[in-house]
Amino acid sequence: MIQVTLIQIDNYGPWTVTPGPRAEPDLQALQSRLYGDLEREFGAHGGIVFFNRFDNLIAISNGMDYDDHLLIQKSIRNRYPITISMGVASASTPIEAQKIATKLIQDGGGAQSEERCEILEIDSLASEDDSQVQIAHIDIDDITGTLTDVASAYDTSLVVYEVLVTLMKEFEAIGGMCFFIGGDNYMAPSNGITEDVLRDTLKSVDKKTGVTLKAGVGISTSAGRAADLADIGLEDIRAKSTDDSVIFLDDTSSY
Amino acid sequence: MIQVTLIQIDNYGPWTVTPGPRAEPDLQALQSRLYGDLEREFGAHGGIVFFNRFDNLIAISNGMDYDDHLLIQKSIRNRYPITISMGVASASTPIEAQKIATKLIQDGGGAQSEERCEILEIDSLASEDDSQVQIAHIDIDDITGTLTDVASAYDTSLVVYEVLVTLMKEFEAIGGMCFFIGGDNYMAPSNGITEDVLRDTLKSVDKKTGVTLKAGVGISTSAGRAADLADIGLEDIRAKSTDDSVIFLDDTSSY
């Protein structure tokens, strides 16, 4: 089971324009700080946070319980002008866990509700026995040589975001999620997706977008450890230790 | 003339995997901090930074000269384990300025060159007389009611990123650029794009993606002030002070 936490800033839209519109550089600094802090806070417990839309962040939180979440929620209130609500759910696929987590938040009140404040709802936690996180770290083959060093910065970005949207769609279709993590890198929580299915998915995206993707995949009991394994796998491919576009590394016995 | 600064982390890819892959939560915290800091540094001089791909950031830097950039470059070296290179160029359209800025960086050495370190190249600065920044702040009409509060968090994000890619393409075709700034918000440096062309562009994106976009547009001598005006324009539309999907606010006499 993979455990997903949806983090939503309470009543953020209205706050950004009250009493008048707040300066954009301040809001950008606020959002990037909040993301960086949440990344550190979840990271201290083996979790990983994806910035997603910055006001709605998605974390893989296996191993973290109610108290761990509560401490983070309080800490944000003590250091930021805004508060956050969180919904936590576990399921056999990332997309399903995320759906349940979203529902918890929505049932607690709208994103622009003045009443909702610091909801913390848990549908179910991944137990120690069945906790498992599969994460794919995907990147574009030789983006430096084919794009960054030859195309304009904007054109390179356009390709990177087109690949993102295509990956997001294809992963959703097979039960996963995919997030942009900077540069030409993507991370896909992908429990239940096999090597064959993943290889086909990457090839399908290659075809649609014109790039060549590769992926290291890690499987472990925590998101942090799974991501570490995924990174090692990706490095192995870069080092040409394989012709394959995907490598799976698993440190759980149950796989 | 709009002035664009392309900021590129030196030799970042290789650094992230030396000696072995560095923990992803650390890299994410590093990147978000760097972005937040650059936003503050440029913001202190009236500029705005867009995170773009996080390792390649794009700033609108009208009013900032060589020394302003140098101070920022040194400050990053003193507080981060990485260094940055910058290319600065001004032109009549954002897309053109960005192209020249990219070229400066590329000519200084590849993004994964071990030799290139702290390039700071200026092609041309916008002079006080002809400095002008036009920025559109675009958002999705009632995303809370139509998506955030009813669809899953992931599905909402998918729409937001699809809209982003479509906006990126359409703006490039008319000389502009477009960036995601969180939530359902986009900012488009758009010098030279008229009200009619902008209205048509948004309608075209609406049609392709199924959402309804609106935009406040600010024109001023600095990016910060232009963004402030754009925010006010967007608020006016939200407050239904107009039926139009675009409002232009201009505090320069030359427009």
Place this chain on the structure above:
Amino acid sequence: MIQVTLIQIDNYGPWTVTPGPRAEPDLQALQSRLYGDLEREFGAHGGIVFFNRFDNLIAISNGMDYDDHLLIQKSIRNRYPITISMGVASASTPIEAQKIATKLIQDGGGAQSEERCEILEIDSLASEDDSQVQIAHIDIDDITGTLTDVASAYDTSLVVYEVLVTLMKEFEAIGGMCFFIGGDNYMAPSNGITEDVLRDTLKSVDKKTGVTLKAGVGISTSAGRAADLADIGLEDIRAKSTDDSVIFLDDTSSY
């Protein structure tokens, strides 16, 4: 047993002036960030960090083991231009634990050694059974009315730092430590110091410095929880629920 971690930046002095002196605002930002980050990292595991001299920080780290420290050490390396070494020791008094921790660091190489890098030495960890942290939160009675609102900012600070030095000396004499934590607040890890001894110590400082001190004291298995209890105790005194200048709150059974 109280567990103390001494954190020392490796070869910091030489780094600050290589190749030439680095800008002071940058160094100040670096140091305050490092402190804030370490506070969050240790805080996520129930610990507390005192900034001490900023390049030598002292943490109360009960409940944290080798791996917890290692993760923090690596994370700093991944996000800062400097690295840190750590020595960890537990003892029945704070001052003794700190002495052993210092020795570990010194034996690993000098503070300005070019060779020493990321030492992580543990003398002994407080076991779950005998882990206990006693922390006093001390403040100056009505500093706002007697100093902040009537004296100059500098004169108020002078008093606050004179009180600090006097507290530091008196606490050392009875086996404790005392740190400034901002405003008119001090925190004293004080395992083994009884109510009577603490009351006398505060009175002695009052006499020497002309202020009136009060203290809430918390006793628990972690520094974070002990500090929470100390805060509650201090609030009780402020709320005049007692005439006494000290309140002890203990949530361990062994006391």
Place this chain on the structure above:
Amino acid sequence: MIQVTLIQIDNYGPWTVTPGPRAEPDLQALQSRLYGDLEREFGAHGGIVFFNRFDNLIAISNGMDYDDHLLIQKSIRNRYPITISMGVASASTPIEAQKIATKLIQDGGGAQSEERCEILEIDSLASEDDSQVQIAHIDIDDITGTLTDVASAYDTSLVVYEVLVTLMKEFEAIGGMCFFIGGDNYMAPSNGITEDVLRDTLKSVDKKTGVTLKAGVGISTSAGRAADLADIGLEDIRAKSTDDSVIFLDDTSSY
């Protein structure tokens, strides 16, 4: 004339315990972040901030006007759960400027007033013609060999803070101020203090505390540049280019 800005968090004491006491690690992170941010904000305009007591910070702000301060004040409100008030004054000595700045803040309302919010009062700004900042960067001779590498961390800190208090008093007596900036370093805004007087002051502190102090002194039109010169002077002494314990570097013509 030296220009001083006193920055005070509005109603901070009450906020830290409302509704109940907030977690100390959160408050420490908040304070250190605020300091780091203010250091960057003032630093972007050539200023320097000293953390002082963290809830009352003192900046040397020559070259910064009302709008520069207002932008910072707004930016803090947009990113923090607290707001700040500021008083700005210039005078021929640092201690006098600080006194006037304090008075402005006090007249605006008490430090724990619920009503006072975001006061920004300017008594007088240093004009371009008469702007001058003299800053001494002082450190303890060979603290690594005499203390850090041989004494316990706590004992070393005790000496460092004793030296601080002695410096604070002696500088006040001659019209200056002195602040701790980490490690064994102190910075003293010291307009009007001559080489002879400074040399005698350091010797007096040496005698009272048992350490040996040295100082590089910079004189310029901005605090940042003065601090840079002070750093260079201190490096010259370290490099034994002089037997003297003080070096003055001046890049203004008026001196």
